[in-house]
Amino acid sequence: AALALGLAACSSGNGGGGGGSTGDIKGKTISFVPGVSGDSFYITMQCGIQAEAAKNGLKVDMQAPQQFDASLQTPIVNAVVAKKPAGLLIAPTDAKAMVPPLLQAKQAGIKIGLVDTTLSKDGIAGSSVSTDNVAAGSAAADALAKLIGRQGKVLVIAFKAGASTSDDRQRGFEQEIKKYSGIKYLGAQVNDNSPAKAASIVSATLSAHPDLKGVFATNQFAAEGTATGLRNAGRQGAVKTVGFDAGPVQVQQLKRGDVQALVAQQPYQIGTQAVDQLVASLTGKKPTAKIGTTTTTITQDDLSTPAGRQAAYKT
Ligand code: T6T
Numbered sequence: 270a271a272l273a274l275g276l277a278a279c280s281s282g283n284g285g286g287g288g289g290s291t292g293d294i295k296g297k298t299i300s301f302v303p304g305v306s307g308d309s310f311y312i313t314m315q316c317g318i319q320a321e322a323a324k325n326g327l328k329v330d331m332q333a334p335q336q337f338d339a340s341l342q343t344p345i346v347n348a349v350v351a352k353k354p355a356g357l358l359i360a361p362t363d364a365k366a367m368v369p370p371l372l373q374a375k376q377a378g379i380k381i382g383l384v385d386t387t388l389s390k391d392g393i394a395g396s397s398v399s400t401d402n403v404a405a406g407s408a409a410a411d412a413l414a415k416l417i418g419r420q421g422k423v424l425v426i427a428f429k430a431g432a433s434t435s436d437d438r439q440r441g442f443e444q445e446i447k448k449y450s451g452i453k454y455l456g457a458q459v460n461d462n463s464p465a466k467a468a469s470i471v472s473a474t475l476s477a478h479p480d481l482k483g484v485f486a487t488n489q490f491a492a493e494g495t496a497t498g499l500r501n502a503g504r505q506g507a508v509k510t511v512g513f514d515a516g517p518v519q520v521q522q523l524k525r526g527d528v529q530a531l532v533a534q535q536p537y538q539i540g541t542q543a544v545d546q547l548v549a550s551l552t553g554k555k556p557t558a559k560i561g562t563t564t565t566t567i568t569q570d571d572l573s574t575p576a577g578r579q580a581a582y583k584t
Contacts, residue, residue, distance in 0.1 A: 277331070279316035279584050294551050295326035297355040299544070302345055304360040304386065304432070305462065306333035308489065309516025310536045311360065313582040314384060317540025318358060325548050330354060337429055337462040339366035346370040350377050356547045360385040363431045368393065380550040384543045387433040396546035396556040400534045402434050405564045406441025406487075409511045412530040412566050413483045414449045416509035421482030424474050425457035426467050426491040438487045438513070455481075460491050467494025468501065475502045483509045486528070489519060496527035515567065516582045523569055533580040535562045
């Protein structure tokens with residue numbers, strides 16, 4: 270179930286990292302395997318990857334699974350290995366399940382760089398570029414606490430158990446929310462990256478806890494479903510939501526008041542930096558093993574400021 274989307278339609282002028290002329294890798298192809306197709310976070314990342322690859326004379330081949338699921342991502346990795354690209358940038362959809370296929374890719378001589386998500390085992394990838402997701406989860410907890418006046422019941426929608434980003438955001442949130450004695454944490458429920466499942470989790474939680482005050486939705490699809498669940502119950506705006514990511518749909522949600530805050534990542538920069546590290550690996554230099562990027566928490570008011578607009582994902 271692979272979808273080859275080819276080149277993303279990216280606007281120019283996004284900046285980007287260093288790059289440079291690296292004659293011996295010119296014309297080679299690198300593959301990019303995001304977590305799922307049709308996700309604005311990965312589309313923006315692809316724009317960063319393409320821009321930085323072009324500076325280095327590299328071609329990019331993008332293959333995306335239809336769902337955020339290791340059983341769909343594994344055959345894509347196997348197909349990529351068969352094509353023998355020089356390098357592979359991948360967001361593993363499961364920290365454990367993606368180890369065997371990526372070990373095989375490494376053994377086939379393909380240089381690997383992780384973007385966004387990580388693996389449970391070191392030594393497979395030369396570098397890993399991702400958001401500090403524990404810190405981001407903690408920032409989400411503080412934002413939600415502020416929105417609900419530090420009082421009441423809160424829920425986490427974890428988008429995918431076993432994906433490092435989902436697990437880390439949940440953990441960061443849980444560590445931080447403990448600091449608020451007036452807040453009762455109802456726990457996390459997993460929506461498997463499905464907006465419909467997030468909506469039904471929210472509906473069921475509202476039935477059991479009509480006094481629910483806040484939700485942390487750990488990614489785009491969790492936030493979309495949360496908004497639907499709250500709207501169906503007529504509780505939109507009354508129950509506060511902190512969403513994740515700042516693609517066009519999320520920014521619309523913030524403008525409409527479907528969510529009250531967004532934790533924005535830096536997908537374009539993750540893409541450019543990951544290419545720079547892959548280029549280092551391909552040219553015999555030592556890549557940086559781990560690069561962390563930061564998040565910005567934005568509310569409706571921030572959308573009228575340069576910093577807020579800057580945080581929104583661009584393609
Ligand atoms: O939140 C991002 C990404 O960081 C996560 O690993 C998967 O979901 C997104 O792509 C947003 O949908």
